[in-house]
Amino acid sequence: MTYTIKDVAKITKLSIFTIRYYDKEGLLPFVSRNKSGIRVFTESDINQIMTICCLKNTGMQIKDIKKYIDYCMEGAGTIDSRKELFVAHRNEIINQINSLNENLKLIDSKLKIYSSPNAAEIINELRRIVFDEKRENGLPSCYTQIN
Amino acid sequence: MTYTIKDVAKITKLSIFTIRYYDKEGLLPFVSRNKSGIRVFTESDINQIMTICCLKNTGMQIKDIKKYIDYCMEGAGTIDSRKELFVAHRNEIINQINSLNENLKLIDSKLKIYSSPNAAEIINELRRIVFDEKRENGLPSCYTQIN
DNA sequence: TTATTACCTAGAGTTATATCTAGGTCAAGT
DNA sequence: ACTTGACCTAGATATAACTCTAGGTAATAA
Numbered sequence: 218m219t220y221t222i223k224d225v226a227k228i229t230k231l232s233i234f235t236i237r238y239y240d241k242e243g244l245l246p247f248v249s250r251n252k253s254g255i256r257v258f259t260e261s262d263i264n265q266i267m268t269i270c271c272l273k274n275t276g277m278q279i280k281d282i283k284k285y286i287d288y289c290m291e292g293a294g295t296i297d298s299r300k301e302l303f304v305a306h307r308n309e310i311i312n313q314i315n316s317l318n319e320n321l322k323l324i325d326s327k328l329k330i331y332s333s334p335n336a337a338e339i340i341n342e343l344r345r346i347v348f349d350e351k352r353e354n355g356l357p358s359c360y361t362q363i364n
Numbered sequence: 365m366t367y368t369i370k371d372v373a374k375i376t377k378l379s380i381f382t383i384r385y386y387d388k389e390g391l392l393p394f395v396s397r398n399k400s401g402i403r404v405f406t407e408s409d410i411n412q413i414m415t416i417c418c419l420k421n422t423g424m425q426i427k428d429i430k431k432y433i434d435y436c437m438e439g440a441g442t443i444d445s446r447k448e449l450f451v452a453h454r455n456e457i458i459n460q461i462n463s464l465n466e467n468l469k470l471i472d473s474k475l476k477i478y479s480s481p482n483a484a485e486i487i488n489e490l491r492r493i494v495f496d497e498k499r500e501n502g503l504p505s506c507y508t509q510i511n
Numbered sequence: 512t513t514a515t516t517a518c519c520t521a522g523a524g525t526t527a528t529a530t531c532t533a534g535g536t537c538a539a540g541t
Numbered sequence: 542a543c544t545t546g547a548c549c550t551a552g553a554t555a556t557a558a559c560t561c562t563a564g565g566t567a568a569t570a571a
Contacts, residue, residue: 218501219501219503221547221548222547222548223547223548232529232530233548234529234530234531235528235529235530237549237550238528238529238530241550241551242528247494249498249503249504249505250504251503253536253537253538253548253549254536254537254548254549254550255536255537255547255548255549256548256549257501257503259494259497259498259501259503260497261493261494261497267470268470268474271467271470271471274463274467275464275467275468275471278527278528279527279528280527292487292488292491293483293484293487293488293491296478296483296484296487297478299474299478300475300478300479303471303474303475303478304475306471307468307471307472307475310464310467310468310471311468313464314461314464314465316421317422317457317460317461317464318461320418320421320422320457321422321454321457321458323414323415323418324418324422324450324453324454324457325454327415327446327450328447328450328451328454331443331444331446331447331450332447336440336443337440337443340439340440340443341439341440344439344440346408347394347406347408350406350407350408351396351406354365354366354404354406356366356396356398356404356406357396357397358396368517368518369517369518370517370518379559379560380518381559381560381561382558382559382560384519384520385558385559385560388520388521389558400518400519400566400567400568401518401519401520401566401567402517402518402519402566402567403518403519420558425557425558426557426558427557
């Protein structure tokens, strides 16, 4: 069973353009061509593209994904390098998750205010503080017109 | 107490260029200028910039951050819109976290292989499968030279 | 007074990641 | 034989988000 670029686009949810672009960037050296030069994808090619998507979706840059693919093409001798690369990327992901959770706290605190029954009162009080702070420092306030 | 753009760059970890760029994009309409046209930041300006950073760091586009800032400038009448915007963005963040955790599983499964005592054996076996799959489909294999 | 330093703007340049276009090949169906 | 449709490449264009440059102002220190 083999797949066309169209099939792979459907399966991976990448556009055909993007698949060709990835190939051009050296991310798909494992994909074979038939005698007319058309790409023919196997099951394991799709698996490898899924891994590429996983790395991409977790924020790895294409040039770094290429590094990983190059290691894979080189064979079992690069296992230590691949492991190193994945450990580093794993840490990146953990940091991203932590950062998102951290930022979520601020979002939630804002949402709490917006959802409060006296939201307007709180917001107006906050605006007053901003206004006062500007005035104390002799600064023209953008809020002047609307307060 | 007021701050210069340099101070703000240090506090927010944005570059001075980026702060000016954000201003140009309409993200900082609340920042005052002195009579020479130099930006003067207050404590609450910095708070608002922190919120901007929070939105940016969780993947919100600048044009959408601007929408939020515009709501804020407009006053308490836009609380419902702001809430809507934040609820939608909150969901975005949750999706991001879920996606990262999902992808982490694949990374960890790869790491498990790389960390196994017989990693080389497993990798070589996987390469053999890829090779066979290509051969079965009459495709030239990029792995041929190195296997 | 002069030099330095921090700031300003407008607009050019950069980077990463696509996305699209033009012009062409090839196999299958009518 | 001819048309259609899916594929190909090289290279142009797009987009977001910076990042930098040139040329200028204004306050401060020597």
